[in-house]
Every structure is written in structure tokens, then in C-alpha cells.
Amino acid sequence: MASEAAAAAQEALRFGPNGVLNDMGAPAPAEPVAAAPAAPVMPSPPPRPFCAREMVFMSYKSLKPARKPWVYDKNKGKRVQWALERHSWVEEWSFVFSTDESSFEVRRPTHARFWRVEGERYSPTCLRPSFKSGRQSVMVWGGVSARSRPPLYRVKSSMQSDQYEEVLGDLVYHHGVAKFGSPGGAWLQEDLAPCHASKRSKAVKVDLGLNFLPWTGQIPDLCPIDNAWGELCRRLRERAVAPTNKEDLKQALCEEREAMPADLFTALAESIPRRVEAAIEAKGCGIKC
DSSP: OHHHHHHHHHHHHHHTTTTOBOTTSSBOOOOOOOOOOOOOOOOOOOOHHHHHHHHHHTTOOOOOOOOOOOOOHHHHHHHHHHHHHTTTOSGGGGGEEEEEEEEEEOOOOOOSOOOOOTTOTTOGGGOOOOOTTSOOEEEEEEEEOSSOOOOOEEESSSOOHHHHHHHIIIIIHHHHHHHHSSGGGSEEEOOOOHHHHSHHHHHHHHHHTOEEOOOOSSOGGGOTHHHHHHHHHHHHHTOSSOOOSHHHHHHHHHHHHHHSOHHHHHHHHHTHHHHHHHHHHTTTSOOOO
8 A cells, every 4th residue: 555655656756747748748737727816906985175175176165955846857848938938928928927925933033042132032023932833924916017016915815716717807807907008918927827827817817808818837037026035035034123923924924015115016017028038048948036
């Protein structure tokens, strides 16, 4: 057994690990073993200050995102089509009467502390009022045109067809006669809310002889009344004494609306051609109002 093991060892030394002799009679070298591929080394991200400096160098700024209603793809084409149909309008926009509803809230003061003198602890300007029912709001209907604006109409709860019928007969009709010469002298612009698009409301508009501007979904930035609501909200916040209940809020809304200059509404009407052009260039996406 020992002699057989020694012979096997001698044979391995003679022929090499592969058991093959090369051309010179020497054992052939062992075949190299392929090494496993090394894992790719991912570069580490640059430090954040470096990224910020590079973004500033490329004229980027870190700003808050603009808040705009999202426009779905199916409505982008409708927006462009609506704008193209009225691309040539200029003077026609002075005969458009934009209407809509908006809700305003009785806001609680956000000041943590007040500067006051002794004896003013319970002064209305130094109070942080609390309400049992929590949120208190008032919904109103309003309209704007290049010529004037009718008084606000306080909506009970939410606008329904019966209330909107009253608005059409008492406010829209008389505003058209007084400012445009006839009920159909202006284009009535309204959104597609159920109370506006119901069969009952459409029948009333036909009976009153009103002309309504064709509308489509998701084009509030082409309607100037949203800017009027924003200006009214800004004026409401700047009042020295904030409204503390619904009646005070309604009174404050009427006062601030009457104080808004007529030039504002003329400027809003003159801005619509620019908005129409911007909507076409943006291919239906949101635009600056």
C-alpha cells in the first residue's frame, strides 16, 4: 500500500495538476481561475451645500410651489379649443358679465399677544373669540364686469336651483338692463356647477332672454372674478376690527366690495385677452391669472 501511494505521488509530480505534459516534457501549468467580477462602486452624492451653490449658479431659486388647480389631460384640449374660438375677442370682453359663488370664513385672530393698556382686556380688538360651532362661514354670490358689479347675494347654506333662479331674476336681469341696455346685452359667464347647469336654471335663462357664454371645465384662471374674490379677501384681512360673527362678516364683505375701485374691474376685463393667449401658448396648462 505504501509503495502504491508513493507511485501515485510520483506520477502527479511528473504530469502536473492537469495530468498533461507540455511539448518539453514538463508538466503543463494549471489553468488560471477567473476572478469574480468586482461590484460597481457608486459615486457618493456631492454635499448638499455644493448642490445648492450649483443650482444658484445656474439661475435656479429655492421657492415655494405655486398653488393652482390641477388640469387633467382631457381638459387641456378643451381649454385650448375654448381659447382659440375667442382668440380674436378684444372689445367683446367688456360685455362679459362674470359670476360665481365664494365662501368666506370668520377667521380667528392668530396673534399670540396684544399690546394694550389697562382696562382694554375685553376690547373687541384685544379678544381671541371662540365659537361653539367651530368654523363659521358665509357664502355669497357676486358678479363683475367692465362696467359695474351688482350687490352681493347671501346664499343660504349652499346655492341651489331655487336660489339661483332668484339671483337670475332679481340681480342678473336688472344688471343687464341697467348696464348693458337689455338682458341679453351681455354674455353671462358662469361655471358648470349643478345649480348653474340644471334644466331649471337653463329654462329660466331662456325665459329672461339672457345670453350665456359657453363654458368648459377647469378654466377658472380665464375667469376674472377669482381675482376679484382674492382682492375682497385681502381687504377683509386688513380691516382694523375683524368680524366676529356671520352678520358682521356679511356687512364687512358688502362694505369692502363697495370700496373696491371701478378701475380694478376694468383692468380685469382687459386682462382676459392676455389670459387667452397664455392658455394657448401653455397648451392648456395652468397660467398666471
